[in-house]
Amino acid sequence: MVVTVAHDRLRRLTEYAVSDRAALDALLDEQWFGVLSTVSDGQPWAVPMLHAREGDRILLHGSTGAGALRQVASGAPAVFSVTALDALAVAPTTFESSVNYRSATVRGRLEPLPRDEQEAALDVFSERILPGRTGEVRASTRKELAATQAMALAIAEGGWLMKASGGWPATPEEAEAEPDVWSGLVPLRTVLDPPLAAPWAQDLPVPESVRRLVDGA
Amino acid sequence: MVVTVAHDRLRRLTEYAVSDRAALDALLDEQWFGVLSTVSDGQPWAVPMLHAREGDRILLHGSTGAGALRQVASGAPAVFSVTALDALAVAPTTFESSVNYRSATVRGRLEPLPRDEQEAALDVFSERILPGRTGEVRASTRKELAATQAMALAIAEGGWLMKASGGWPATPEEAEAEPDVWSGLVPLRTVLDPPLAAPWAQDLPVPESVRRLVDGA
Numbered sequence: 001m002v003v004t005v006a007h008d009r010l011r012r013l014t015e016y017a018v019s020d021r022a023a024l025d026a027l028l029d030e031q032w033f034g035v036l037s038t039v040s041d042g043q044p045w046a047v048p049m050l051h052a053r054e055g056d057r058i059l060l061h062g063s064t065g066a067g068a069l070r071q072v073a074s075g076a077p078a079v080f081s082v083t084a085l086d087a088l089a090v091a092p093t094t095f096e097s098s099v100n101y102r103s104a105t106v107r108g109r110l111e112p113l114p115r116d117e118q119e120a121a122l123d124v125f126s127e128r129i130l131p132g133r134t135g136e137v138r139a140s141t142r143k144e145l146a147a148t149q150a151m152a153l154a155i156a157e158g159g160w161l162m163k164a165s166g167g168w169p170a171t172p173e174e175a176e177a178e179p180d181v182w183s184g185l186v187p188l189r190t191v192l193d194p195p196l197a198a199p200w201a202q203d204l205p206v207p208e209s210v211r212r213l214v215d216g217a
Numbered sequence: 218m219v220v221t222v223a224h225d226r227l228r229r230l231t232e233y234a235v236s237d238r239a240a241l242d243a244l245l246d247e248q249w250f251g252v253l254s255t256v257s258d259g260q261p262w263a264v265p266m267l268h269a270r271e272g273d274r275i276l277l278h279g280s281t282g283a284g285a286l287r288q289v290a291s292g293a294p295a296v297f298s299v300t301a302l303d304a305l306a307v308a309p310t311t312f313e314s315s316v317n318y319r320s321a322t323v324r325g326r327l328e329p330l331p332r333d334e335q336e337a338a339l340d341v342f343s344e345r346i347l348p349g350r351t352g353e354v355r356a357s358t359r360k361e362l363a364a365t366q367a368m369a370l371a372i373a374e375g376g377w378l379m380k381a382s383g384g385w386p387a388t389p390e391e392a393e394a395e396p397d398v399w400s401g402l403v404p405l406r407t408v409l410d411p412p413l414a415a416p417w418a419q420d421l422p423v424p425e426s427v428r429r430l431v432d433g434a
Binding site: 123 | 264361398403414430
């Protein structure tokens with residue numbers, strides 16, 4: 001949720017379609033979670049899930065026991081939706097006011113990963129959210145791997161849509177407002193606060209992975 | 218996306234169901250957007266939308282021209298999903314690591330608001346995101362109101378589900394890890410950066426509504 005365009009170069013823009021795959025990847029890599037939507041008995045079904053992009057696919061995972069997940073994993077059509085709010089766009093009228101955002105939907109069927117790809121996928125997941133952590137902790141046990149179902153959603157050509165809204169809000173003239181009404185942007189940003197050690201870890205040093213994540217944010 | 222529980226009182230918790238309506242309202246009021254999921258020709262369909270809770274209903278709005286919105290507004294079953302990531306929960310193993318979050322789904326059919334409730338609903342929307350703004354700008358015109366479709370999704374008993382995960386991650390003992398592996402939380406927070414005046418508003422004072430929003434965040 002960072003405004004990535006230099007503000008002095010921004011011109012007025014409204015909602016527009018994004019066809020640049022690199023922009024999609026950047027959004028997917030920047031956000032930790034999305035909403036997985038599918039259809040169950042004709043009814044819409046939605047659940048937020050952490051995700052990790054690996055090349056041309058999005059990895060998801062959940063407990064092997066979760067019923068809803070099992071249904072999606074078994075081949076129901078799914079849409080994964082990821083959104084970043086970048087700024088509040090305060091226009092000279094409420095009608096023209098909105099948010100600058102980026103959002104993407106990736107459509108397809110989830111493929112359960114075979115047993116032998118499970119461990120690598122979970123490591124990708126962990127490294128995506130907290131780089132370096134897999135080197136600081138023990139490997140997953142057979143029992144842990146058996147309790148987890150990793151799945152992949154392919155990012156196929158024609159299988160995704162991205163939209164964004166950016167730039168300054170409407171001018172007073174465009175908005176048919178008095179010329180002296182302020183307008184502008186209020187940028188939004190997600191920050192990581194200093195780590196809080198668990199009660200049993202108060203005397204242990206904060207690991208490198210956590211320090212890097214917090215300092216780099 | 219704020220950790221609202223005092224950390225020293227936290228015990229270990231895993232994912233749990235929340236039945237407290239006040240917790241649902243707090244989540245809906247804190248977050249500016251959610252994902253609206255529905256079914257279109259048997260396929261899942263999802264779009265992020267800004268929302269505003271007003272008592273026992275969630276207000277949404279969009280352009281009168283938007284096809285997908287028209288379909289949902291015309292009575293298809295819908296689910297609105299709102300999520301807050303509160304912290305990264307770093308456990309002594311990758312298997313036990315996760316995030317502390319709150320998420321809710323509200324299920325129902327969207328009701329298009331009648332013409333005469335449209336203006337009040339859009340004002341609620343604006344005030345919800347930027348309190349005080351409606352007093353600083355002109356009222357919406359007839360043309361603007363006609364271009365907008367406001368809709369309501371009822372928050373009915375039995376029509377919503379909320380889940381959360383909070384507290385410290387698993388202990389080394391619970392996670393079957395070495396006792397000297399650090400674990401803890403990295404809290405996440407959304408911040409508003411100082412407002413950026415549009416090029417044509419550089420000489421105007423930042424309005425009260427924007428100043429209060431940014432200072433209070």
